[in-house]
Amino acid sequence: xxxxxxxxxxxxxDAQEDFTxxxxxxxxxxxxxxxxxxxxxxxxxxxxxxxxxxxxxxxARMNDPxxxxxxxxxxxxxxxxxxxxxxxxxDQSPLETTIAYEQVAIxxxxxxxxxxxxxxxxxxxxFGLLEDFDHLYRYSALMDRLEGxxxxxxxxxxxxxxxxxxxxxxxxxxxxxLREHYDRTTAAPxxxxxxxxxxxxxxxxxxxxxxxxxLFADPVARLLYAEIAHIEEQHVTQYEAxxxxxxxxxxxxxxxxxxxxxxxxxxxxxxSNARLKAIWERMVAYELGHLNHVMDLFRRVENRDPxxxxxxxxxxxxxxxxxxxxxxQVLKNEVHLRSVGTQFVPVNQVPPDSxxxxxxxxxxxxxxxxxxxxxxxxxxxGSELVKKAA
Amino acid sequence: MKEPTDIGMNxxxxxxxxxxxxxxxxxxEGTVPSSEGDESGIASLxxxxxxxxxxxxxxxxxxxxxxxxxxxxxxxxxxxxxxxxDKLAERLQFERTGTRMYESVLAxxxxxxxxxxxxxxxxxxxxxxxxxxxxxxxxxxxESMGADPTALTPSADIAAVEASGLIxxxxxPRTTLPQTLHALLVAELTDSEGWDMLIxxxxxLGHEAMADDFRDAMRAEEKxxxxxxxxxxxxxxxxxxxxxxxxx
Ligand SMILES: [Fe+2]
Ligand SMILES: [Fe+2]
Ligand SMILES: [Fe+2]
Ligand SMILES: [Fe+2]
Ligand SMILES: [Fe+2]
Ligand SMILES: [Fe+2]
Numbered sequence: 001x002x003x004x005x006x007x008x009x010x011x012x013x014d015a016q017e018d019f020t021x022x023x024x025x026x027x028x029x030x031x032x033x034x035x036x037x038x039x040x041x042x043x044x045x046x047x048x049x050x051x052x053x054x055x056x057x058x059x060a061r062m063n064d065p066x067x068x069x070x071x072x073x074x075x076x077x078x079x080x081x082x083x084x085x086x087x088x089x090x091d092q093s094p095l096e097t098t099i100a101y102e103q104v105a106i107x108x109x110x111x112x113x114x115x116x117x118x119x120x121x122x123x124x125x126x127f128g129l130l131e132d133f134d135h136l137y138r139y140s141a142l143m144d145r146l147e148g149x150x151x152x153x154x155x156x157x158x159x160x161x162x163x164x165x166x167x168x169x170x171x172x173x174x175x176x177x178l179r180e181h182y183d184r185t186t187a188a189p190x191x192x193x194x195x196x197x198x199x200x201x202x203x204x205x206x207x208x209x210x211x212x213x214x215l216f217a218d219p220v221a222r223l224l225y226a227e228i229a230h231i232e233e234q235h236v237t238q239y240e241a242x243x244x245x246x247x248x249x250x251x252x253x254x255x256x257x258x259x260x261x262x263x264x265x266x267x268x269x270x271x272s273n274a275r276l277k278a279i280w281e282r283m284v285a286y287e288l289g290h291l292n293h294v295m296d297l298f299r300r301v302e303n304r305d306p307x308x309x310x311x312x313x314x315x316x317x318x319x320x321x322x323x324x325x326x327x328x329q330v331l332k333n334e335v336h337l338r339s340v341g342t343q344f345v346p347v348n349q350v351p352p353d354s355x356x357x358x359x360x361x362x363x364x365x366x367x368x369x370x371x372x373x374x375x376x377x378x379x380x381x382g383s384e385l386v387k388k389a390a
Numbered sequence: 391m392k393e394p395t396d397i398g399m400n401x402x403x404x405x406x407x408x409x410x411x412x413x414x415x416x417x418x419e420g421t422v423p424s425s426e427g428d429e430s431g432i433a434s435l436x437x438x439x440x441x442x443x444x445x446x447x448x449x450x451x452x453x454x455x456x457x458x459x460x461x462x463x464x465x466x467x468x469x470x471x472x473x474x475x476d477k478l479a480e481r482l483q484f485e486r487t488g489t490r491m492y493e494s495v496l497a498x499x500x501x502x503x504x505x506x507x508x509x510x511x512x513x514x515x516x517x518x519x520x521x522x523x524x525x526x527x528x529x530x531x532x533e534s535m536g537a538d539p540t541a542l543t544p545s546a547d548i549a550a551v552e553a554s555g556l557i558x559x560x561x562x563p564r565t566t567l568p569q570t571l572h573a574l575l576v577a578e579l580t581d582s583e584g585w586d587m588l589i590x591x592x593x594x595l596g597h598e599a600m601a602d603d604f605r606d607a608m609r610a611e612e613k614x615x616x617x618x619x620x621x622x623x624x625x626x627x628x629x630x631x632x633x634x635x636x637x638x
Contacts, residue, residue, distance in 0.1 A: 027439075032447025032542060091446055091551050145493075147557055148486035149550065153542040218561035382529065382540040383486050390523030 002313050003265065003288075005258075010288020013072065019079040027275075028089035031096070034273055036156040037320040040104045041267045041276075042087045043097075045283075047204030048197065048263050049081035052256055059249050066249075069297060073290055080283060087276065092154075094212045095143050095221075099154045101205050102139060105132035106159055108201060110323035110330075112194045115316055121191060121242055124179050125198060126330045127337060127344060128235050133327060134164030134370075135228050141374035144383050146218055152381060158322040161379035165335050167370035170231050171363050173355035176339045177237040184244040184251065189258075189311035192243075196259045197318070199239035206232035223369035230363075241342075250298050251309050257291040258310045266317035394566060395629055446548065449476060450541045474591050475537050480545035481584050482528035484577075485521050487553050491577060492518035494560040498570050505634060507624030508567065513617065520610045527603050534600075553577065568625040575622050578615040585611050 029038055056074040060067045088097065106129060113125035140151035140161045151161060182191050209232055213225030247255070264287055268280035295306040337344045340354060350357070380386050392398070404411045425431075449472045496514050504510065532539040542550075559565055559573035585608040592601035628634050 027443045030444070030447045032544065032547060089446070091547055093551075093554060146490060146561065147550070147554075148483075148488075148490040150540055150542075152540065216561075217558040217563075217565075219563050221561075385486055385489055385522060385525060386529070388522060390519050390526055 003261070004313055005261075005288075005291065005310065006307070006312050008288050009292050010290075011285045013076065013289050013293050016076045016286050016289060019083070024079055024082040025086050026083070028087050029273065029276070031089050031092045031154075036100070036103065036154065036158055037107075038271065038273050038276060039088070039092075039100050039154075040107060040320060041271065041280075042084055043100055043104050043204075044108055044197075044201055045263060045267060046081060046085040047201045048260055049077055049084060050204050050207065051196070051200035052077040052260060053081065054203075055252065055256055059253065063249055066297075066301075069293075073293065076286065076290070080286065083279065084283075087279075093147075094215055095139065095147065096149075096154050098139050098209070098212070099136065099143065099151045101208060102132050102136035103155055103159050104201060105129070105205060106136060106327060107320070107323055108318060109198060110326050111319045111321075112198055113330075114323075114326065115190060115318070116194050117188050118182060118191050120180060121182060121195065123344060124238060124242055125194075126334055127339065128198070128202070128238060129327065130164040130331060130335055131167070131170050131231060131235070132164075133160075133162070133331065134167050134170070135231070137161055137163050137377075137379070138167055138224060138228065138370045138374050140379060141377040142221060142224055144377075144385075145373065146221060148383055148385065150382055151379075158324070160324060160327065162331075163374070164331060165337075167227065167231065168364060168368040169338075169360065170234070171227075171356075171360045172234060172339060173359040174234075174237065176341060176354070176356045177234045177241070178342055179238050179241040180342045181242050181244045184247045187244070188315075190315040192255050193259050193262050193315065195239065195243045196255055197263060199236065199243065200259075202232055202235040202239050206236055220369065220373055224373050227369045248302065250294075250302050253294050254291070254298055254306055254309050257287060257294050258314075260287040261291055262314050262317065265314060266320070269317060270320045393629070393634065394569070445544065447544050449543055450538060452536060471595070474595055475532065475535065476543045476545045477584075477588060477591060478528055478532050478537075479539070479541060479543035480549045481588055482525060482532065482539060483542070483546035484549050484553065484581065484584060485525040485528060487550065487557070488521040488577060488581065489518060489525060491556065491560055491574065492521055494557075495567075495570050495574060498560070498565070498567050502567050504567065505625060506628060508621050509571070509617070517610075517614050517617075520607075520614070524607045524610070527607055531600055531603070549580075552580070568622060568629075571618055571621050571625070575615075575618045578611065578618050582608070582611045582615050 029042070031039075053074055056070045056077065060070040060074075063070075092100075109125055109129040109132065113122050113129060116122040116125060136151075136155075136159065143149045143151050155161070182195065184192075206229055209225050209229035213222055213229060216222050216225065261284060264280050264283040268277060268284055271277040271280055291310075298304065298306045298309075336347045338347050338350050338356070339345075340350060340356075378384065400406075404414075492514060495509075496511065496518065499509065499511055499514060529539045556573045556577055560570050565573075585604060589601050589604045589608060592598075592604055625634075
């Protein structure tokens with residue numbers, strides 16, 4: 001399906017004030033019967049809506065004339081977020097949802113890295129991918145060892161449960177998480193959509209871990225969430241850094257709406273649950289409405305053609321599928337990479353005075369939760385207890 | 391060390407602040423609710439969602455070993471043999487979690503020690519090993535029927551939600567050994583009931599060998615329950631009589 005953004009108007013924003021509480025709070029998906037990618041789409045789109053909301057708040061705080069327009073659109077984003085995020089079922093525990101968040105961070109990042117034409121930005125994505133890949137392994141160990149549960153009930157065998165770049169070495173000095181940014185005037189449109197998507201997903205992951213960490217009684221779980229939330233902060237720093245900070249606020253707003261259309265369209269095209277497919281379809285129409293509204297504002301405020309910023313038709317979409325072979329290949333080739341400032345080097349080429357070395361030593365100096373939780377852990381279907389004789 | 395039953399500065403009761411609470415109560419008494427009615431509105435919302443919602447999930451299809459399952463299931467002479475598989479999977483999930491629960495209690499005992507009439511490390515370890523053994527028994531039972539023992543069935547899923555509060559109590563570094571034993575008591579009560587039903591189902595479906603294995607497990611579970619119940623009671627009695635303090 002190719003959408004012509006010069007023609008598609010979607011639903012006008014005034015007509016999007018049709019939400020009721022019961023419309024937003026619907027029957028959730030089935031943790032047991034729905035496809036894992038349905039869950040992944042919900043989680044990613046919650047992150048996209050969260051970013052739409054937070055971005056529009058920041059915009060309003062710094063731009064008096066736009067406050068009313070932002071307030072109107074932002075309210076709709078909020079309702080969309082409720083409709084989407086409330087599709088997660090309550091029998092899916094916070095730890096199970098965490099497993100799914102990391103699966104998003106693996107499968108969606110892999111798809112984005114494959115779509116990304118800029119080799120440096122693709123490299124940045126693969127660098128983050130190997131770290132989230134390790135998080136999945138650590139959380140799976142926690143789930144087995146704390147609750148006696150098999151993470152694969154959530155993963156549905158689409159994703160490997162293996163160590164990646166060990167979480168213990170991921171803790172870097174803040175400036176080693178900065179990256180070069182794309183150039184707003186020359187970057188391909190898809191680069192901008194990819195960057196905003198991954199930044200939104202990682203930001204929501206950080207939000208989620210920061211919020212749910214203290215819900216656990218177990219000190220090991222509290223420590224592990226603290227540790228991995230810290231990496232997610234690093235990931236947000238990294239992915240925020242690849243976005244050109246010289247874009248105007250209005251450019252950024254256009255790109256946000258375009259990213260929402262692009263992502264909802266991917267959901268709609270690939271959804272296996274008919275009930276959700278209808279929701280994604282409605283959201284595509286709403287986001288097209290936002291996009292058209294913001295295009296009009298852009299023409300008025302910046303006196304420019306919005307298609308200088310966004311493409312006239314949407315580029316290739318995220319693929320919701322297992323990227324097992326690709327991830328294994330990246331793991332094999334790039335697990336030894338470390339960052340020095342904005343560049344990636346093999347671990348043996350990190351200069352001895354790298355601030356990340358001292359930083360890492362300090363933060364891990366009274367133990368590493370991620371190492372403790374997965375000590376000797378090998379994923380086994382049905383729990384590692386299967387291999388233990390009574 | 392401070393005991394939870396020591397007198398301290400608990401602020402939660404309304405009696406803690408006689409002056410403020412008087413204001414609070416007087417103001418509340420003058421309330422005019424913004425809508426009429428009572429809790430029945432909540433009930434009707436719940437009824438409405440319940441009647442419109444589907445279920446948490448269903449049993450998996452008999453996957454790779456289709457033929458084997460089919461024949462075993464037919465041999466079971468039950469209208470819906472999936473019920474037995476669902477209940478076996480529920481018990482399996484619970485025993486696996488139960489093994490982890492005993493690991494948590496063992497850590498608690500190692501940290502805080504026991505008390506007179508409380509558990510010994512050896513007994514807790516024995517119960518731990520029996521939970522693990524029961525997990526293996528159930529895995530074999532499911533496998534022998536051609537079912538996938540890793541499948542999270544609807545009853546297994548719900549049982550995990552039920553157990554989640556217990557896991558919180560067991561792993562909170564601030565809970566005492568008797569407090570964790572109380573959580574364990576809830577688990578063991580459920581466990582005994584669960585095995586009881588499995589034996590009944592296995593017997594009525596003509597799975598005599600399986601029912602025998604389950605009776606062995608049941609005997610162990612009855613022992614667990616009796617001990618945990620006694621440990622909890624012993625502590626409460628000693629605490630009430632002011633005889634606590636000497637570690638076993
Ligand atoms: Fe939105
Ligand atoms: Fe992660
Ligand atoms: Fe991440
Ligand atoms: Fe939007
Ligand atoms: Fe048991
Ligand atoms: Fe037991």
